[in-house]
Amino acid sequence: MPRIDLDAKHCAGHALCNATAPEVYDLDDNGYCLPNSTVIGEALRPAAASGAGACPERALSVRDD
Numbered sequence: 265m266p267r268i269d270l271d272a273k274h275c276a277g278h279a280l281c282n283a284t285a286p287e288v289y290d291l292d293d294n295g296y297c298l299p300n301s302t303v304i305g306e307a308l309r310p311a312a313a314s315g316a317g318a319c320p321e322r323a324l325s326v327r328d329d
């Protein structure tokens with residue numbers, strides 16, 4: 265199953281991950297990505313990858329467990 269890893273120290277709150285793939289990426293009250301590590305269904309992999317690619321800080325990655 266795909267897993268999203270967030271390198272929180274690099275997340276700058278641009279919110280582009282959420283704007284690109286709101287079904288995958290949630291934001292906290294300050295616009296920072298949540299949570300740090302999440303296993304998602306295979307069907308969400310393309311959206312997760314698009315959202316990760318939209319992050320200007322390269323804070324997100326999609327891996328396989």
Ligand code: SF4
Binds near residue numbers: 275276277
């Ligand atoms: S796009 Fe990147 S920097 Fe912006 S909230 Fe999402 S993970 Fe954080």
